[in-house]
Amino acid sequence: MIDRLALLAGWEPETDTFFRRIGPNDLHFDEHLGRTRPQTGCFCDDSIEGGMSAYSSELLVRLGRSPAALLRRYPEHCLLAMPGALLVTKGQIIEAVPGDDSLDDCNHAHVNILGPKSKTLQKALRRLDFYVLPSKH
Amino acid sequence: MNALQEAVQSAAPLSTVTSRSPHDGHDLFQPSVAMTVKRHPRWASEPEPQITVRVSGDQVRIAGIQGSRWFGPVIAALLPLLDLPHNWNTHGAEPVEQASLSGALGALMNLLHPDTRPPRTFAAANGGVNFEWSTTQFALELSVDRDSGVVLSYSDDEREWDGPPGHAPAFVEDALKQLALG
Numbered sequence: 011m012i013d014r015l016a017l018l019a020g021w022e023p024e025t026d027t028f029f030r031r032i033g034p035n036d037l038h039f040d041e042h043l044g045r046t047r048p049q050t051g052c053f054c055d056d057s058i059e060g061g062m063s064a065y066s067s068e069l070l071v072r073l074g075r076s077p078a079a080l081l082r083r084y085p086e087h088c089l090l091a092m093p094g095a096l097l098v099t100k101g102q103i104i105e106a107v108p109g110d111d112s113l114d115d116c117n118h119a120h121v122n123i124l125g126p127k128s129k130t131l132q133k134a135l136r137r138l139d140f141y142v143l144p145s146k147h
Numbered sequence: 148m149n150a151l152q153e154a155v156q157s158a159a160p161l162s163t164v165t166s167r168s169p170h171d172g173h174d175l176f177q178p179s180v181a182m183t184v185k186r187h188p189r190w191a192s193e194p195e196p197q198i199t200v201r202v203s204g205d206q207v208r209i210a211g212i213q214g215s216r217w218f219g220p221v222i223a224a225l226l227p228l229l230d231l232p233h234n235w236n237t238h239g240a241e242p243v244e245q246a247s248l249s250g251a252l253g254a255l256m257n258l259l260h261p262d263t264r265p266p267r268t269f270a271a272a273n274g275g276v277n278f279e280w281s282t283t284q285f286a287l288e289l290s291v292d293r294d295s296g297v298v299l300s301y302s303d304d305e306r307e308w309d310g311p312p313g314h315a316p317a318f319v320e321d322a323l324k325q326l327a328l329g
Binding site: 130 | 235236237238239240241267269270271272273275276277279281282283284285286288290292298300302303307309
């Protein structure tokens with residue numbers, strides 16, 4: 011049983027990093043950037059509660075889990091790391107909301123990123139280049 | 148009727164059906180669900196793409212497309228997107244809405260020269276559709292979804308622009324033309 015109050019004590023989204031899974035079909039080579047990046051449509055609101063679904067790096071640490079655990083059931087995916095400072099600067103509000111899979115402790119690190127997903131924000135996110143890859147990569 | 152048939156049904160008015168299997172037991176292209184697309188005057192002198200569809204039982208196959216460099220690849224990329232289930236991106240994404248697909252085809256017909264290189268075609272996590280091009284000079288995309296409608300988005304080393312395709316500034320229009328040259 012996770013004590014949510016203890017888990018979230020002192021948590022500051024602005025200084026955190028948030029992981030979002032990116033599927034292999036959503037990556038492509040951008041000739042202008044000169045490297046592979048996610049397509050822009052990855053960065054839309056898709057959570058049931060509203061907002062864009064992601065996972066907190068800090069909360070994963072507090073749960074004793076590694077980011078790679080987020081890929082355990084999705085070995086073809088990678089993780090894109092989104093800085094909380096960037097999201098907050100672009101007008102996003104980050105709320106810690108447990109995921110719907112109570113069997114997986116990682117879901118206690120789940121967050122919803124709320125706010126309009128402008129093209130400016132989407133372009134900033136697609137330019138990020140910090141990924142976590144599953145071991146098979 | 149499955150998603151594939153519905154998609155081809157929507158696409159049919161864009162083009163000329165040059166072949167129809169004698170085995171189709173129903174009217175595949177009913178006017179009641181057809182999409183009407185008016186081509187932008189700038190492309191009025193260009194030939195309409197012609198699509199050849201073969202129907203056998205429940206199978207619909209696009210047998211050939213002529214007159215457009217991008218139309219066939221876009222159709223081929225769009226159809227599988229209609230079969231994406233809920234949560235296809237593992238974060239709760241909605242399935243692609245057929246209205247987004249129809250709107251996307253209409254927008255592309257308006258926007259693109261027949262010689263435009265095919266875009267990379269993606270589902271968006273909000274049920275929309277996203278088309279992206281990139282060159283060494285710029286990146287360009289067209290997104291279509293229920294909330295934002297049709298948005299054209301451009302970026303290069305110095306400039307960014309987003310907005311309705313009809314309001315695109317000259318440098319974005321130039322980028323569109325370049326996509327038809329290379």
